[in-house]
Amino acid sequence: MKAKYITTTLPYVNSDPHIGFALEIIQADILARYWRLLGQEVFFTTGTDEHGQKIAQKADERGEDRQIYVDHYASEFKKLGSALNLSFDNFIRTTDSAHKLAAQEIWRRCEAKGDIYKKKYSGLYCVGCELFYKPEELLEGKVCPIHTTPCQEIEEENYFFKLSNYQAYLEEYLSTEGVIVPEWRRQEAINFVKGGLEDFSISREKARLNWGIPVPGDDNQVMYVWFDALTNYISTLGWPEEGGNFTKFWTEGETLQLAGKDQIRFQSVMWQAMLKSADVKATDKVVYHGFINSGGQKMSKSLGNVISPYEMIAKYGTDATRYILLRHVHPFDDSDVTWEKMDEWYTANLVNGLGNLVARVMKMAETHLDAPVAIDSVPSITMPSLNEFNFQSALDTIWHTVQMQDEKIATTEPFKLVKTDKAAAQEIISDLVREVHGIASYLEPIMPNTSAVILKAVAENKKPENLFSRLEQ
RNA sequence: GUCGGUGUAGUUCAAUGGUCAGAACGAGGGACUCAUAAACCCUAGACGGUAGUUCGACUCUACCCAUCGACACCA
Numbered sequence: 001m002k003a004k005y006i007t008t009t010l011p012y013v014n015s016d017p018h019i020g021f022a023l024e025i026i027q028a029d030i031l032a033r034y035w036r037l038l039g040q041e042v043f044f045t046t047g048t049d050e051h052g053q054k055i056a057q058k059a060d061e062r063g064e065d066r067q068i069y070v071d072h073y074a075s076e077f078k079k080l081g082s083a084l085n086l087s088f089d090n091f092i093r094t095t096d097s098a099h100k101l102a103a104q105e106i107w108r109r110c111e112a113k114g115d116i117y118k119k120k121y122s123g124l125y126c127v128g129c130e131l132f133y134k135p136e137e138l139l140e141g142k143v144c145p146i147h148t149t150p151c152q153e154i155e156e157e158n159y160f161f162k163l164s165n166y167q168a169y170l171e172e173y174l175s176t177e178g179v180i181v182p183e184w185r186r187q188e189a190i191n192f193v194k195g196g197l198e199d200f201s202i203s204r205e206k207a208r209l210n211w212g213i214p215v216p217g218d219d220n221q222v223m224y225v226w227f228d229a230l231t232n233y234i235s236t237l238g239w240p241e242e243g244g245n246f247t248k249f250w251t252e253g254e255t256l257q258l259a260g261k262d263q264i265r266f267q268s269v270m271w272q273a274m275l276k277s278a279d280v281k282a283t284d285k286v287v288y289h290g291f292i293n294s295g296g297q298k299m300s301k302s303l304g305n306v307i308s309p310y311e312m313i314a315k316y317g318t319d320a321t322r323y324i325l326l327r328h329v330h331p332f333d334d335s336d337v338t339w340e341k342m343d344e345w346y347t348a349n350l351v352n353g354l355g356n357l358v359a360r361v362m363k364m365a366e367t368h369l370d371a372p373v374a375i376d377s378v379p380s381i382t383m384p385s386l387n388e389f390n391f392q393s394a395l396d397t398i399w400h401t402v403q404m405q406d407e408k409i410a411t412t413e414p415f416k417l418v419k420t421d422k423a424a425a426q427e428i429i430s431d432l433v434r435e436v437h438g439i440a441s442y443l444e445p446i447m448p449n450t451s452a453v454i455l456k457a458v459a460e461n462k463k464p465e466n467l468f469s470r471l472e473q
Numbered sequence: 474g475u476c477g478g479u480g481u482a483g484u485u486c487a488a489u490g491g492u493c494a495g496a497a498c499g500a501g502g503g504a505c506u507c508a509u510a511a512a513c514c515c516u517a518g519a520c521g522g523u524a525g526u527u528c529g530a531c532u533c534u535a536c537c538c539a540u541c542g543a544c545a546c547c548a
Contacts, residue, residue, distance in 0.1 A: 052548085185478095188478090195476095200545075262548080265545055336485090341484085360511080363507060364508085403497095403512095407512090410513035410514080
């Protein structure tokens, strides 16, 4: 059985953790936990992207040392890890020295292949945006649409990556079904590549970008985001060192990247070309999730409709947050989430559904059974939907079982039967306990704490504290 | 503009070239009490529009409308 590698994209640390990233990393966590339960060897990695001019600027504005500034943000993201009960095996930071060396190494290899060249680049540059614009993107008089200030004609010499060399390769790579999920995004990527590929710039002059990884052999240039950030997927495995985790999980393993739908060009095109250039195996599969909107609109600070993962955790708890983001957010398409809807989901499915079922069954068990129910064979849990990254469907199945147990209680009425035929009632209650145990087993990768509480309750034959408290009204 | 996705009950989703198009939440009603005033039962409610292919389409085709996305250096 091949070892499994799974990674998220690295969030940029210039703001607090976003709900979209929470979704992505919870998806990754569920898969990692699920595979481990199946007995597979798993390497689950995430981390933070910490270079770039925006970050340098913010740190400078605050008069803070840049490394200290990013240390702070990295710890914020690590906190999210414990708040969401994530089980990643490694947390890679792009300011880690090993990572920097890896980024320089992949650069060297691409350069040795002849895929990196230096070119004068001139364009209209907006100082506010730190970006070059095309003339057609600007307003009258070469004015930046965001800052409404005129852009400057700037000439700068940068390194470029010969993406154009990889047109045929990428078409071939993308022609395999499954390298991108969902399928229609693979078509999008194919169209994009067929439309022709331009080389992209991969460095900035130090004067313009002075918080980044130095370009090997050129003191005046610093790597722009791509070679820096994307390399994390392999540097986290110790690459360029072979033989260890890298060989086991990347070369010989099965690799899976999770990313937002805006990442196709970066993850499935540019990164794959870079890997090819450096003679590293391509990513086996990239799964792209949609975005989460709220109230029919994009979440934005100005609209005041931003839902932060921390707020969700504060209101519903860790497991409920994991539940909400997986069951009620579409795995691939955009979804809409509001506090009203989340309250409904929480109450209907967790408080009234799972929580209440466990309470009623375990109360009966505690009262009417003489000993804990023996669970003879732990059935191996398989959730086929998870192989297709259909988290909703996997959870639907579990909640269908919850509902069936409630129905069973209503039809068999063990609480009544116990007065007339205790043995028969005990038999029914024992069955219910076994079912609850089964539900808890399935929940293990999805809601680890809840699952553990239920399993313990079954083992002790004792009704647990309420799993999910009713929302204050 | 080009290409692609989507359009099913109040809401979120599912399904199939042909028995009454499923489910959940929500709503209305009933009945019960083991449980977190929970669960259970019943009821109401939908295939964007037009044309075509077909014995027959919600499912295929075309067009239209609506909506979302891709069309590159934006993390």
